[in-house]
Amino acid sequence: MRKGLLAVLLVLLVAAGFAQGDKLKACWIYVGPVGDYGWSHAHDQGRIAAEKALPWLETQYVESVPEAQAEAYIDRLVKQGCEVVFATSFGYMDSVLAAARKHPDVIFAHATGFKRAPNVATYMADFYQLYYLNGLMAGALTKSGKVGYVAAFPIPELKRHISAFALGVRAVNPDAEVLVRWIYEWYNPAAAKEATEALIAEGADVFAFTEDTPTVIQVAAKKGLPSFSHYSPMKRFAPELVVSGQLVHWEKVYIDFLAKVYAGVYTSKNLQDVDYWWLLSQGAVELGGEYGEPVNPRFVSALKARKVNHPVFGKVSVYDLVVKELALMRDVELAFDPFQGPIKDRRGKMRVPAGLRLTKHELETMEWAAPGIKGPWPNEPK
Amino acid sequence: MDDLVLAMLVRALAFGTPILLAGLGEIYAERSGVVNLGVEGMMAVGALAAFAVAQSSGSPYLGVLAALLAAALVSLPFALASITLRANQYVAGLALTMLGLGVSGLLGKPYEGAPLAHPLPEAGFIVTALLLAVLLWFFLQHTYGGLVLRSAGENPETVDAMGIDVYRVRYAAVIFGGAMSGLAGAFLSLAYRPSWADGITSGLGWIAVALAIFAAWHPLKAVGAALLFGALYHLSYRLQAAVSPEFLKAMPYLFVVVVLSLSALRKGPSGAPESLGIPYVRGERR
Incomplete structure (x- = not known):
């Protein structure tokens, strides 16, 4: 009897050990x-x-x-x-x-x-491709020619995103400006709110941001102004006014x-x-303010109405441009990249020569600002 | 230019409202002799209570009521520790801040990321805060109740000799201060940014504590101080294009340091209640 018990115990132990090994x-x-x-x-x-x-x-x-x-x-x-x-x-x-x-x-x-x-x-x-696409839409939707950006810290990650965004804005609206305000905090609803109010007072009428709450969306929505969601599906905070955004997987x-x-x-x-x-x-990132919806249907007609002359696609609506470039960047061939030369920075210095793209290392250490960005830019290279 | 001034005034009022509300509460607590560093925590509890009740009942006004009650309630253990048990007020206050932030963060999980269905306008809170400042000033300076409150903070033995229970006065002031912090929290989660997030107060409670000192414990001066803080805060984003953002960000705090140093240089009493921070022990001579 005892031996039997011992054997059972042993079997159980081994089984448990295997079960553990399986996890x-x-x-x-x-x-x-x-x-x-x-x-x-x-x-x-x-x-x-x-x-x-x-x-x-x-x-x-x-x-x-x-x-x-x-x-x-x-x-x-x-x-x-x-x-x-x-x-x-x-x-x-x-x-x-x-x-x-x-x-x-x-x-x-x-x-x-x-x-x-x-x-x-x-x-x-990383989101920089999405920021470019959001920039295209922001450039098409701004009436004042001023797009507001509430940003957390002036580090390469944000500089890359804001520059990609500004390149998108300028691709549609060559005279538009991206007004940047830094709040020096990843998470601070009050600071994000006051920064947005300051941008509204300066005439910005479309908003994007890097801060961990939907504050910017809510403040803009109160004035009836469109915005782009960041990080989480924030469309629910202003279903009529969140155009698109960046989502992560x-x-x-x-x-x-x-x-x-x-x-x-x-x-x-x-x-x-x-x-x-x-x-x-x-598939690690997705375009949109809500999963499965790259562009808010409420903005599709406005984006279709705005036409641009594109060097590759010819005369094309901003909506179609977003769809086409999104498809190109989703493809493993990567036939398109926002940081595709020639690109000069806002001081006129050539940063990406024609025919080249930024490498991963260059993207990760990026400090320069794309043309159209207005506002302080700590550590801006000469 | 007029636009700039007007926009600044509106934003200064809006940003100044939560710190004014909580600051007024802190002024009352401190005038009664109790420093409560738990404002940040009570504000967070108020903000969560307001949001949770407003969301589930559909009525933001019930939310405001819940905020008042919840924040007053969490100030009770602090009152017990610092008044009845005579614990160090600063330590007890810090504990209250941690408790409030922790409890609200934990209980608030189900409300994260949900927009509020029926937000309240900011204007209602702004007007309420300004009216309260005047009312509280009048009560403090021109009524018998106010006199008793001030005496509890200046010279509690006298209050005791008058046959009034000092503990009861201080309890009332601390609980009132809690309710005011709760109202500030309700403003944040129902009007200023109608949603709940862990850490929604992001340091405003501490500015409110500084405000009480900055305003020399005077409810009317608190209005001016709150406006000034609000204006500086707004300006730090308006002027960013021209002035270094790091400097602007530090400006409101630099300003506090400068003004506090200047007021320390000023001759005469600083305006701080005599017995501020000192637990009252009945029948003991100091």
Whole structure:
């Protein structure tokens, strides 16, 4: 009897061991609250989608982790059995590398960073292509010739996005200006509101922004002015006035990465060169203020009415141009890119010679401002 | 040019309203002798209560009422700790800020990212805040109740000798201050930016605490101070094209430092209540 019990116990233990081996535990650390409806919210949506899609995946997360304390949180997650750790803020970079040295068997992936190690990969889903398309629409919709942009911090990521946006605006409306105001905060509804009010007072009549709340949309909508959604589906905050926007699908990156870890393609030894820079063609980002709707139907006729002379497509409506260029950028061939030469910066210096495109590294370190951008531009190169 | 001035005044009023409302509440609490650093937390609780009730009941006015009650309620543990149990007021206040921000963030999860169906106009709150400033000034300076309140902050022994319970006066002032913070929170989530988000107060509560000092604990001066803060805040975005944004961003705070230093140089009493920050112990001589 005893032997029998022991055997049963042994079988159970082995089975449990296998069951455990079948699971993969991935953990996320977020810089903000999951409910910020911006950056951390989007990453968490990605986590939830990955968990749904991958039956063997077990997940855990910690939110609002201060950048200085990331290492301690990572240690705790590793102790709790996390085999893959996703660190989702640029400021976690050095903590991630330090933790990776301490836990060489754990796999790390750091969003937006550029430092890698054998067990640290980097990843990013970037919006610059979408910003260009939104710029085309903003250029067509502005009556005053002034487009307002409320921006968080003057860092390369935002400069790239605002420049792509301004290139789009100018492609349709060569005299239009993009008025930029910096609020020096990722999350500050009051600052975003006052910056928008200031832009309205200066005559801006179409708005785009980089801030983690729908404030700009709400303020613009109160005055009946159109705007572009950022990061999350914010159309619901002004269904009549959100033209389009940028949406992210972090789950595309997460599912791909985790499946490769699970299959043994990625290990804690071979991530030195693993860097996801995912755009439209990988489906990591989507055009629109609501999933599955690239352009708000209420604006389609206005965008169809506005015609431009395009060097490739000839006389074409802005709506058709958006649709065509969106299709080109979705294609793996990438027959079109917003930063396609010749492009001069706003001071007249040639930045992208004819026939060339910016490389990923150039995009990641971009400091110059595209023509049409009005406003302060810290660290602007001479 | 007129447009610029007008736009600035309107924005200064709108941005000044939450800090004026919460600042008036803080002035009352401090005039009674209690420093409450929990304004930010109470404001967040008020904002969430207002949004949650307005959204589920469909009536923004019920939301305002809920904000008043909820924020007054969360000020109770602070009052208990700092008045009855005589804990350090500053520490207890900081705890209240953390509690308020944490609890509202946690309970607010289901309301994230939902627009409010029936927002209130900003103007209603602005007018209410201005009227309240006048009323509160009148009560404080020209009524017996106001005299008792001020005495509790200046010389609580006297109030005690008059046969009035100092604890009760201070409780009332702190709870009133909580309700005012709640009203400021309701303004944020029902009118200023009609939606709920974790951390919606983004530091406004702290500006309100600074406002109380800046206005020399005087309700009417608080109006001017709130307008000034609002105007500076708005200007920091209007002038960005011409002046360095980093400098403009620091301007309101620089301004506070300068004015506080100047008022410290001024001869005579600073205007701070004598017994501010000192827990009252009955029957003990100081």
